[in-house]
Amino acid sequence: MALTMLDKQAESADRSAWPAEIAAEFEREKQNPNPCVGNALVSETDKVRVWTIRLKPGERFGFHRHVLDYFWTSVTGGHGRQHVHDGTTVEYTYAPGETRHETYGPGECKIHDLQNIGDKDMVFMTIEFVQSANKPLPLPESVRPQAAA
Numbered sequence: 268m269a270l271t272m273l274d275k276q277a278e279s280a281d282r283s284a285w286p287a288e289i290a291a292e293f294e295r296e297k298q299n300p301n302p303c304v305g306n307a308l309v310s311e312t313d314k315v316r317v318w319t320i321r322l323k324p325g326e327r328f329g330f331h332r333h334v335l336d337y338f339w340t341s342v343t344g345g346h347g348r349q350h351v352h353d354g355t356t357v358e359y360t361y362a363p364g365e366t367r368h369e370t371y372g373p374g375e376c377k378i379h380d381l382q383n384i385g386d387k388d389m390v391f392m393t394i395e396f397v398q399s400a401n402k403p404l405p406l407p408e409s410v411r412p413q414a415a416a
Contacts, residue, residue, distance in 0.1 A: 269338070269368040277357040289350055289380075296330035296378060302404030304331050305393050308411060316395040316403075322347075322383035333377040334401040338368040338394055345389030352378035361389070373400045 285293070305318025306328055316335075320328055322345075330350075341361035348358045369377070383389040397403050
């Protein structure tokens with residue numbers, strides 16, 4: 268059975284107001300959706316998009332929008348904080364190899380960020396399924412891997 272984030276217990280969940288700069292970034296993402304669900308697109312076909320997220324301790328990956336069905340795997344494990352579109356701030360510990368699957372119905376999405384609040388590098392792989400209930404958001408050409416010459 269595939270586990271989802273609904274099956275994962277947050278170590279903390281807080282509904283306090285976000286810092287002003289986080290709230291402002293969230294508002295900008297709402298106006299201009301960010302389809303880049305990782306900081307590197309490593310492969311793309313007509314069926315999948317494969318991303319990595321690599322964060323050093325204290326580093327943060329900004330707000331982005333999930334509209335496609337996908338799964339992620341924590342490569343290294345770590346400790347992370349997310350600001351989620353419902354207004355919560357949550358913290359999780361991830362085990363190496365931990366994998367979670369997410370699906371979205373028509374018009375559904377998740378918007379969040381991710382900060383490494385641990386003391387070692389944190390790496391995730393995310394695989395999006397292009398053929399999902401929602402149409403893929405267009406990606407900026409600058410994120411696509413350049414073909415080898």
